[in-house]
Amino acid sequence: MNKILALIEMSGGEMCSTTPGLLAAAARLGTPVAVVAVAPGGGTGLVAELGSLGAEHVYLAESDQVGKLLVGPQLEALSAAMTALQPVAVVVANSAEGRDVAARLAARTRAGLIVDAVDVRSEGERIVATHSVFGGAYAVESTVEGAPAIVTVRQGAIEERANAATPAVTTVTVSADPAHSAVIESVSARDAGSDRPELRGAARVVSGGRGLGSRESFVLVEQLADALGAAVGASRAAVDAGYVAQTSQVGQTGITVSPQLYVALGISGAIQHRAGMQTAKTIVAINTDADAPIFDVADFGVVGDVFTVVPQLIEAIKARASR
Amino acid sequence: MKIAVLVKQVPDTDEERRLDPASGLLDRLAGENVADEINERALEVALSHKDSHKGTEVVVISLGPESVTKALRKVLSMGADSAVHVLDEALAGADAGRTAVVLAAAVKQAGVDLVVAGNESTDGRGGVVPAMVAEQLGLPHLSFLDAVEISAGSVTGERGTDSGSMVVSAPLPAVISVTERSAEARFPNFRGIMMAKRKPLSVVSLADLGMDPDFAGMGRSVVVTTSARPLRTAGKKIVDEGNAGTRLAEFLVAEQLV
């Protein structure tokens, strides 16, 4: 059957959360081959887990440059696997690292590149990807002329899981040309923070905007998020004002979310914000301005002050939970 | 030092953007076209280096239709020294791969020490062109930088990762791509606008770059279908009369969301 390579990204010694979705995407298109760049001897512990997630073949590319050079080792790993296995497609997460690797691989091999697929399928000989464009205003299907296809898959978009397999294992050594690679000088981990759900892929999101007025008052957004078991999001204005970290930004240039419930607090609903949340199933907005554009997309809008409405809402949710 | 800034013309995000349902390509006539905001920030990274390092030269490079001239005049008025516009009918609907080989050829012709690009455009949101340009040129690439420091022989930057952040560096020549955290773009002043009219803006074709308009042997992505999703409509809107929090809770209960 047709081989499909899936680049497995590692972070702090662990496989990234994108792994199961990528292997499922690969399994849909053919025989999944997991390709991982690891430090010498570092891959043996991964094989069983990759098999349980559907990899029929694990291609371990060992390099002492892993963690030292940006992108280079992962690129050489995929490049070597491509030459050895002649896949019909390569799937990679649409993360920063994934996009860098996919882009360089496509440029190097002159293969067609499909970016930010939210769905993939094979249709006869070709691979068809679906994209959600302009904040979900359009669904676009694309394919690649000339094989193979290199596809980056939006994180969290593919929820199914592949059947477990017992993988064959290949181990090779790769080396990137240091002259073409950036050097990783240092890495710092984010504070472990809270046990709130991750924003990307969250089923519920409570976002706050400039209307919260200060970093201190932004706590109200977190309190409602906790009462609902939701992730915390924000508008760019709230991020720019320093109320919350940039990793919480929802919108055109932030994260795209598509939750069951999206609550917008003190957010006007600029077109660039809506581009990141308008595919939510249910949208709720609280804003003092009855004409705020956020109400045009809200299923339930409250014209009111977040500082009076939200505490009452939290009380009502808590009262119900303790019944 | 000579710095190239890659600029893309995109539909203004303040307006509704459209795709042509037949071709799946951008409907460029639907709204105002502007230099992408992220490229103005990329330009700012270059200009602030120029401000503190006399003798720095900044060239902006763009690939696109005739209308790109307007975006290029804008960035010239902000302070870039010259502009290169790659214009060729064979490039209509060019995908990221074709765009990148052409930009790489233009960068090569300009002969620069550093290429600065935005991390991703607001229309395609691909975020792959800078890395493809770097690969074509055989250069290191520092991507998704929130902060940049340029020195005589190297460039260093900080980038966010899924689990935190990292500091990365590369010797020059190199390609970098920056995020919207990297810099706040300046506004063109009157003098800048007047001067921009006299700054060199050269229009080059694929032949001028010595390139094959058929891109023989190169795979590419093509659009198969395009469909517009139905627009959302406004639902219920209430004005708080002291009990809106409770009523909202009732709505969430009715929708089985709590």
Ligand SMILES: Cc1cc2nc3c(=O)[nH]c(=O)nc-3n(C[C@H](O)[C@H](O)[C@H](O)COP(=O)(O)OP(=O)(O)OC[C@H]3O[C@@H](n4cnc5c(N)ncnc54)[C@H](O)[C@@H]3O)c2cc1C
């Ligand atoms: C290229 C580009 C990309 C962009 N990308 C993004 C993006 O990714 N995400 C994003 O969010 N924006 C983005 N923006 C910015 C966007 O245009 C808006 O500026 C931003 O979304 C506004 O944020 P806001 O709604 O919090 O602030 P404002 O527009 O200032 O709105 C604040 C709202 O709070 C309300 N309010 C004030 N006090 C209260 C109160 N006590 N109770 C209830 N309501 C109150 C006000 O009525 C107002 O509607 C982008 C812009 C550009 C040009």
